[in-house]
């Protein structure tokens with residue numbers, strides 16, 4: 001009956017004779033066997049891998065993980081399947097780590113095979129031809145890139161930037177007094193504006209200047225080619241997704257080469273302060289780095305350092321609105337160590353342990369690099385506690401779960417700086433955890449911590465940070481879970497009031513602001 005029916009239609013194989021019919025049968029059977037083989041192979045791989053939810057053939061678990069805030073789903077799944085959990089996105093195995101210990105065991109202790117990155121086709125390969133180190137696979141290019149950043153930002157070198165950080169922070173304090181409603185803008189500016197100076201030895205005054213705007217142009221890299229890499233096999237003219245990225249690449253190269261060219265000129269003229277690009281140029285020949293790779297490398301802090309530090313400072317403000325007791329304790333420490341006649345300085349760090357603990361608790365309470373920063377990739381098959389972690393797996397150290405682990409951080413929802421003072425565990429006293437793992441640990445960690453310390457200390461010294469009021473005078477407490485969706489997750493904008501603690505404090509800030517302006521002015525663009 002069915003063949004008879006099919007033969008009426010010209011598209012039916014029967015219309016073309018029995019050979020074609022046989023061909024279709026053979027093709028169909030082959031596909032079915034391949035499909036069954038794929039399902040069987042995946043099932044037997046899954047049995048050896050860490051536990052995780054069942055997925056579907058071909059797409060794996062992609063349909064179960066929302067594109068928005070996936071870290072929340074990861075956290076729930078880790079609670080069901082344990083601290084090392086596996087998934088599949090299409091054919092790619094995904095391992096989600098839900099405790100610090102599992103992340104340290106794999107990403108630190110076995111860092112020789114856990115230090116690569118998954119493939120980033122659009123943002124890594126097309127947009128920068130693999131010159132953006134954050135996304136580079138583990139290997140020689142990454143090592144060269146990392147060496148430049150290490151020499152620019154290791155602990156001792158970062159200490160040299162304290163001068164710039166302290167001056168920029170004084171400017172921000174005055175701006176908050178003048179225009180407290182825009183505090184978020186001032187904090188963002190504070191985090192951005194030091195980079196032109198640290199990197200290129202030039203200061204910019206406002207976020208409206210061209211170098212800032214150009215550097216802020218970020219491409220949305222959620223492109224279909226990331227999920228369907230075979231699209232790269234199409235002839236180039238047909239790869240429509242390339243066009244916008246290639247235009248952006250040209251703009252990036254022009255800007256980055258111009259910035260390095262300007263540094264070279266001032267080096268020749270002997271008019272440039274020490275900065276990252278000067279050091280990189282001095283070592284360029286020895287390290288065997290070409291001009292373009294160098295230009296991309298020294299620009300790395302712009303991408304990785306601004307949103308993270310600014311987002312963390314906004315989290316600090318949010319936490320203060322929810323936990324006013326912390327403000328009182330911090331101010332008691334500041335009043336007894338510093339008093340009102342001068343601002344806290346970097347040299348006060350060791351005398352302000354509670355402030356140090358507030359910074360660490362801010363990084364823990366709502367970690368900005370919520371998925372552990374950029375995911376790692378494993379370059380060889382590995383076994384952990386009897387479970388297979390296949391070569392090529394993408395590894396997420398899910399900070400949403402790790403920082404909320406009640407065994408490590410009892411009552412994790414509370415903002416309790418004391419947890420870092422009541423312990424002798426070096427993993428907590430040093431608390432490098434928010435900065436990632438092993439060989440890929442954040443190279444800007446020291447710079448970021450310095451920036452957070454000086455600004456948190458000064459904000460608490462200068463202001464009572466309290467909730468905004470509605471029209472009838474009632475306090476508006478912002479939702480403490482209302483965070484943005486991106487990889488760097490920061491609080492959605494909220495209002496807060498910054499009330500100067502005394503006239504004396506205002507006067508100190510005013511005079512420090514004036515001298516900071518004068519000193520910074522000599523480095524202006």
Ligand code: HEM
Pocket residue numbers: 133134135146149153300301304305306308309312363368369372373374375376434435436437438439440441442443444445447448
């Ligand atoms: C509060 C501030 C910051 C936090 C919480 C933070 C956190 C992180 C994390 C979690 C990673 C991923 C590490 C890993 O893969 O295991 C990372 C990587 C990175 N960070 Fe930061 N970061 C901050 C500030 C900065 C600053 C100020 C800079 C630059 C000066 C910077 C530059 C980088 C770079 C270049 C990488 C990539 C390292 C690599 O792939 O080898 N970060 N950061």
